[in-house]
Amino acid sequence: MRSFRVSVPASTANVGPGFDSMGLAVNLYLTLHVEESEHWEFIQHSPPAPPSDYKDHFIYKVAKQIADRHHKKLPACKVTETSEIPLARGLGSSASAILAGIEIANQACDLNLSNEEKLQYGTEIEGHPDNIAPALFGGLVISVIIEEEIERIEFKDLQMDIVVSIPGVELKTEAARKVLPESYSKKHAASASAVSNLVVASLVSGDYALAGKMMERDLFHEPYRAKLIPNYDKIRLRAKEFGAYGSIISGAGPTMMSFVPSGNGATIANKMQTILPDYKVQALNIDTEGLKITYS
CATH class of the missing domain: 3.30.230.10 (Ribosomal Protein S5; domain 2)
Incomplete structure (x- = not known):
């Protein structure tokens, strides 16, 4: 071998x-x-x-x-x-x-x-x-x-930087799945699917501002998992103030991931680190x- x-x-x-x-x-x-x-x-x-x-x-x-x-x-x-x-x-x-x-x-x-x-x-x-x-x-x-x-x-070919805000606590996927509803109404599922469709369409078209806005309008899992994520609202609000397109729960959490304009990752990560001193905040690229x- x-x-x-x-x-x-x-x-x-x-x-x-x-x-x-x-x-x-x-x-x-x-x-x-x-x-x-x-x-x-x-x-x-x-x-x-x-x-x-x-x-x-x-x-x-x-x-x-x-x-x-x-x-x-x-x-x-x-x-x-x-x-x-x-x-x-x-x-x-x-x-x-x-x-x-x-x-x-x-x-x-x-x-x-x-x-x-x-x-x-x-x-x-x-x-x-x-x-x-x-x-x-x-x-x-x-x-x-x-x-x-x-x-x-x-x-x-997505032209965005990534900023991850990683807390010092773990969150097992099983625990994050337990808070989700067993089923959704037809109206709820249709709205959630429409939001997802618009995220994809806006990413493909390069409208990253709209993509970030729609990422934050998820109806499938984030409203239910938000209570498990430390500083969920704070991270979304402050990242947007610093110039992010939008922030999401990374996977099942507890990391939050912000999508930011290309070339601005390090600057926004530094600003986020100042308001999240107990976190590991990193600027990343898409692999x-x-x-x-x-x-x-």
């Missing part, structure tokens, strides 16, 4: 009203250096510490699952892991880990998986493609599962490449 390096970007899901269907990759990365070894070993240069038994490592479990699916024996590897993606903050850490595990199996077992197969496997494990697809392909990806087939469209493999 050739030694290789796999890099997978973070991602945000929903992008306001694109609930469980719209995702965006950003330039925070999970990076693994993988080489064949006499025994399995995970070395992590970022928290948390790996489990004492490699068989309990989430990435190993995914790799083993994919290898078993193809009736292959997964060879022992030494995996050196570094991650810039905070856990349980709504930035797609689980999707990135899933794709990393799939790629370890793909390389170590010489599976020659296509991107479509990686998307299918990742979606089956994650349960939905909204984080998996952008982490795999990069950019903004809108996707849907219809009769077990995943349909998608990718956008790589347009997705998962990358290099060989050493």
Whole structure:
């Protein structure tokens, strides 16, 4: 097996009203250096510490699952892991880990998986493609599962910067899903879908001000999750005052993501940091490449 390096970007899901269907990759990365070894070993240069038994490592479990699916024996590897993606903050850490595990199996077992197969496997494990697809392909990806087939469209030319406001607390996706209603009225669903449609249309047309406005008008999940998000109203208000197009809950939260004019990310991030001293506020870019493999 050739030694290789796999890099997978973070991602945000929903992008306001694109609930469980719209995702965006950003330039925070999970990076693994993988080489064949006499025994399995995970070395992590970022928290948390790996489990004492490699068989309990989430990435190993995914790799083993994919290898078993193809009736292959997964060879022992030494995996050196570094991650810039905070856990349980709504930035797609689980999707990135899933794709990393799939790629370890793909390389170590010489599976020659296509991107479509990686998307299918990742979606089956994650349960939905909204984080998996952008982490795999990069950019903004809108996707849907219809009769077990995943349909998608990718956008790589959005001209915006990103500012993320990351609190020091975690929020598990399961908890964020529990506050959502089991069903919506026909009128409510129609209005929510119209808002989502307008977000997509405005992004495609380059009307980012309208896109930001509509992102903040979500009716599917943000009104219900807002109470779980620290400083939700404050971040939306102040980011808009500083020049943002709009701010959304990143995935299930608790991170908030603001979309800002291209070139203004660092300035607005600095201003947001002054009003959120207990947060980690970062200016980011949209990642347009997705998962990358290099060989050493």
